[in-house]
Every structure is written in C-alpha cells, then in structure tokens.
Amino acid sequence: MDPNYLAAVLSHPGWRLLTAALAAGKRQDNLSQEQLVDVHIPVVGGDAQDGIARRYEDALRRIEEIYRSEEDFAKVCDEVLSGCAGLTLSSSARNQVQQARIALADVAETRGLRLDNRWHGPENSAVRSSLSAIPIRRLGSLLMSGPSKGRQPTWTAEEDADDDTPRAIATATIQAGTINWENAKLTTERSVSLFPITDGDLLVAMDGDGSLGKAAVYRGDLPATVDSHISRSRVRGGEDTADALSCYLNSTWGKVQTTSLMTGATGQTQLSATDLRDVAIPVAVIDRATVIAAAYREALRQYEPIVRRARRVICEASADLTRRLLAEGVLRSSENVAKFEDPSYLLSTFDLLYTRAWR
Structure with a gap:
C-alpha cells in the first residue's frame, strides 16, 4: 500500500x-x-x-x-502603518541580495547591526535609514512597566481541568498578532497570581529565531499568565496604544529591529528586556495610535492564521x-x-x- x-x-x-x-x-x-x-x-x-x-x-x-510565507502577516501590518501613519518603506526593501560590502566601523557604532551578512539586506537598510530621518521614541518610554519575562508556570493535567482552568501563554500561543488559545497550556491559579496579566497588556515572544519579537495584546478572554519565554508590558495610553505597538512590532519595521538585537547561539537566541525597550518607535505611531489600532483590529479579524x-x-x-x-x-x-x-x-x-x- x-x-x-x-x-x-x-x-x-x-x-x-x-x-x-x-x-x-x-x-x-x-x-x-x-x-x-x-x-x-x-x-x-x-x-x-x-x-x-x-x-x-x-x-x-x-x-x-x-x-x-509567514512574513505575509508582516506585510499586512506594513499596509496598516502605511495607510494610517504614512510609514512606507522603499520598494527595494523586498529585494534579495547576494553580497553586501559593510564597513566594520558601521557595525561597531550601532547595537542593532550584526557582522554576519544576514542582517545587511535591503529591509534592514531601508528600516534603519527611514528611522534616522523621522522623529522617534524608544519603546521603554511608552511603558508604565516592563518588559518583564514570565515565570515558569506549574502545569495542570487535563483530567483535572475544566473550562475555568487558567492558561499559560507560550511562544507558540502568539500567532499572527493574536493569542491562539488552542496552543495555551493548562496551569494553576497560583501561577496566575504569581505573574498575572491584565486586559491590554502587550505580550512579546523573547526567545527563538523566527519567533522572537512576535507580539499580541491580551484581551482578558481567559484567566492567564505567560511562561518564561514571553514578556509582559503595561502600556501608557491604554489598549489603543498597545494595539498600535503590537502592529508595529509585527511589521517589517519592528521585526528588523528585534531580530537584529537578538543574541545567543543558534537554537538559544533571545531578546533581552533592555534591547526590547530600546526599539525605535516613530512618533507617528503614537500620534495615530487610535486610527492604527482600529485598522489593525480589523486586519486581525480578516486575516486567517x-x-x-x-x-x-x-x-x-x-x-x-x-x-x-x-x-x-x-x-x-x-x-x-x-x-x-x-x-x-x-x-x-x-x-x-x-x-x-x-x-
């Protein structure tokens, strides 16, 4: 057969x-x-x-x-930022390059530029040059607290769980700007009380090449916490600003920065809380947060994971x-x-x- x-x-x-x-x-x-x-x-x-x-x-x-084609969601976020805040990268940002001549001094003078060729493509150059030409704020200045990485929760067996059992959000739970509860793990009320997340918290994956930097906003759907691979941030300006930041971090603008700032050996890459706080956010994202948030939520409703x-x-x-x-x-x-x-x-x-x- x-x-x-x-x-x-x-x-x-x-x-x-x-x-x-x-x-x-x-x-x-x-x-x-x-x-x-x-x-x-x-x-x-x-x-x-x-x-x-x-x-x-x-x-x-x-x-x-x-x-x-998982980067398709980054393009969705790019379109929201372009339409609502006028943030548009040059068309060359999507091109592929085989070689790039990079001066070592350029690498030494910035925390967000690595020596290996992977980080010197058109997307990286387009984002860095665009950010240097517009007013920006650092992510840390927009937060009331955080980013704080979660604790490792205590797990609950399925036969001991019911519909009210709390969940722990992990890296795989954050998908395309949303929290996929199918991939959340069952945990205990004590784990939630030790590291609670509240409605409007900005959650960011902090580990794993390809996953690092993924963001979503917790909506308070279920009682939950996050595991040690996810950071929690309380955002100034409420849920609209949190959604606007989530859109930005999931866009090419945000992904280029978070992946450039990751450290660690292959298979153990991570983003530090200090580096996440240092991500550059265009002032236009903050000024247009309400409009961006509305368009982003609509995009999330229409986007099929x-x-x-x-x-x-x-x-x-x-x-x-x-x-x-x-x-x-x-x-x-x-x-x-x-x-x-x-x-x-x-x-x-x-x-x-x-x-x-x-x-």
Missing part, C-alpha cells in the same frame, strides 16, 4: 475523529499500536491509490508554502478523498457520508478535534 495514500486516509478529519476517540491517557492522550492496527483503511486499486497519494503530496507542498489555512488545505484534499472513495465503491453513499464531501464541514470537524472538551 502506498504510504502517502495511507497518510492521506489517516489525515482525513473523519479518520482523525476515529483515532482521537480511541486515544487515552492520564496526562496526555496516546494511541496504542494495538488500537492503530485495527483502524479500518479502505482498499482501492493501485491507480486510485496513486491518484489519492499525489493529491495528498500536492496538499503538503501547499502547506509548506504557507508556512514559508497560518494553522487554519493549513487545515483548510488538508480539508480540501480530504473532501476530494471522500469523493474518490465513493467513486471507487469502498464507501457507502449516505446523508452523513455526503457531509464529508464538503471542505467547510471537514474544517468544522477539525475545530472539534482541537476543542479541549473533546480531548
């Missing part, structure tokens, strides 16, 4: 529901080999297997492209798989099976899988 055909079947939300129902465990659900062996896999001919496998491989390629886009691609492939299995006669047509030909219905099934109450 083609392994990609097998993977396509097991990735189908219908089969995912089946295997999730079979999983069990005290602290973490597990699917035993004995249970997996008994999962029914439809048997189709070689040509059908090959067609289904190729369709699944195409879906995986599309998902890979989605994850490679990367994880959900990836699930949508899988659901489209799975709907095709359902139709192919029906055509091959290995699935019996019925009203319930017909629902699995609808990608939107399959996506709602995925949502059920990632609901804590189901798990």
